[in-house]
Amino acid sequence: xxxxxxxxxxxxxxxxxxxxxxxxxxxxxxxxxxxxxxxxxxxxxxxxxxxxxxxxxxxxxxxxxxxxxxxxxxxxxxxxxxxxxxxxxxxxxxxxxxxxxxxxxxxxxxxxxxxxxxxxxxxxxxxxxxxxxxxxxxxxxxxxxxxxxxxxxxxxxxxxxxxxxxxxxxxxxxxxxxxxxxxxxxxxxxxxxxxxxxxxxxxxxxxxxxxxxxxxxxxxxxxxxxxxxxxxxxxxxxxxxxxxxxxxxx
Numbered sequence: 142x143x144x145x146x147x148x149x150x151x152x153x154x155x156x157x158x159x160x161x162x163x164x165x166x167x168x169x170x171x172x173x174x175x176x177x178x179x180x181x182x183x184x185x186x187x188x189x190x191x192x193x194x195x196x197x198x199x200x201x202x203x204x205x206x207x208x209x210x211x212x213x214x215x216x217x218x219x220x221x222x223x224x225x226x227x228x229x230x231x232x233x234x235x236x237x238x239x240x241x242x243x244x245x246x247x248x249x250x251x252x253x254x255x256x257x258x259x260x261x262x263x264x265x266x267x268x269x270x271x272x273x274x275x276x277x278x279x280x281x282x283x284x285x286x287x288x289x290x291x292x293x294x295x296x297x298x299x300x301x302x303x304x305x306x307x308x309x310x311x312x313x314x315x316x317x318x319x320x321x322x323x324x325x326x327x328x329x330x331x332x333x334x335x336x337x338x339x340x341x342x343x344x345x346x347x348x349x350x351x352x353x354x355x356x357x358x359x360x361x362x363x364x365x366x367x368x369x370x371x372x373x374x375x376x377x378x379x380x381x382x383x384x385x386x387x388x389x390x391x
Contacts, residue, residue: 142260143158143159143160143230144156144157144158144226144230144234145157145158145159145170146168147169147170147173147174147175148173148174148175149173149174149175149177149178149179149210150175150176150177150178152210152214152239153210153235153238153239154235155169155196155205155206155207155210155235156205156206156231156232156234156235157169157170157205157231158227158228158230158231164186165180165205166205167312169249170241171273176217178207178211179207180207181207181208181381183249183364183365183366183381184208184364184381185208185211185285187332187333187364187383188208188211188212188215188304189215191212191302191330191332191383192212192215192216192302193215193216194215194216194217195216195301196215196216196217196218196301196302196329197216197217197218197219197220197298197299197300197301197302197349198215198218198220198300198301198303198389199219199220199221199222199297199300199302199303199304199328200212200218200219200220200221200304201222201223201249201303201304201305201306201307201314202222202223202306202307202308203221203222203223203232203270204223204225204228204232204306205228205231205232205257206221206231206232206235207234208304209221209232209235209236209241209242209321209333210235210239212242212247212304212329213230213239213241213242216241216302217241218241218242218298219239219241219242220242220243220245220297220298220300221242221243221244221245222244222245222247222248222249222327223244223245223246224246224247224258224283224284225249225258225260226246226283227260228279229244229246232244236345245297246290247283247284247285247286248270248284248285248286248312249285249286249288249307249313249314249317249318250270250285250286250313250314250317251287251310251313251314251316251317252285252287252317253285253286253287253290254285255282255283255284255285256270256282256283256284256285257270257280257282257283258270258280258281258282258283259271259272259278259279259280259281260278260280260281261277261278269308269309269310269339270307270308270309270310270313270343271308271309271310271339271340271342271343274341286317287316287318288314288317288318288321289317289318289319289320289321290317290372292320292321298327299321300321300328301329301330302329302330302331302332302334302391303328303330303331303332303333304331304333305331305334306333306334307334308334308336308339309336309337309338309340309341309342309343309345310321310339310340310343311333311334311335311340311350312340312345312349312350313343313345314355315350315354316319316353318346322353322357322359323357325336327338327357327358327386328383329386329387330383330384330385330387331354331359331383331384331385332364332381332382332383332384333350333381333382333384334379334380334381335348335350335351335376335379335380335381335382336378336379337378337379338378338379342359346383347378348374351372351382352382354384359384359385359386360384360385360386361382361383361384362383362384362385363376363380363381363382363383364380364381364382364383364384369383
């Protein structure tokens with residue numbers, strides 16, 4: 142039960158751990174076979190509109206690989222990043238069936254350094270650099286790398302689209318990609334989560350990740366069920382945002 146395959150439409154199988162008793166994994170198992178990607182449908186539709194067949198997509202915070210499946214179908218190449226060791230075994234199996242995707246088992250951070258990672262005991266999918274869930278957690282040390290450093294080594298291709306969902310640590314990822322985000326070949330589109338309840342525990346002010354991108358020439362939008370709307374100062378404490386430098390993408 143620690144590795145069960147879930148059939149979703151015509152995608153390669155998604156592998157989940159039922160032994161961990163994660164609610165989402167259990168619901169997928171009980172509902173399988175699933176007619177479509179069952180999670181964050183608004184984001185999935187946006188991905189279909191934004192991602193081109195020539196894109197290189199970075200799935201930062203791949204979790205169990207649901208969005209990785211979508212990216213692998215839409216893009217030329219996908220690089221998934223996931224640091225949580227409790228999720229890695231099944232994520233490896235999921236990605237092994239995606240010929241245009243690779244997995245990096247590390248945490249993207251502002252600098253190349255070892256960081257403390259908090260694994261939630263009840264729901265491993267909510268683990269993060271901060272202990273923000275109110276659940277019991279245990280902390281481990283894991284390798285952290287900056288995107289700029291990895292790109293300088295040539296160990297990963299340059300991305301054209303970023304998806305970032307790292308439970309409040311998005312600004313930390315952006316700081317480690319300062320050169321990439323400020324340069325002429327900056328990603329065309331960035332879809333990321335803004336989660337104030339977690340980022341505050343990391344000493345990050347509300348809206349700081351969005352402000353970081355604005356200062357580097359990105360236009361920011363709030364993702365809603367009705368589409369994209371102009372990003373206002375007042376917005377939900379947990380929101381998905383879209384950033385772009387490309388008028389055509391906008």
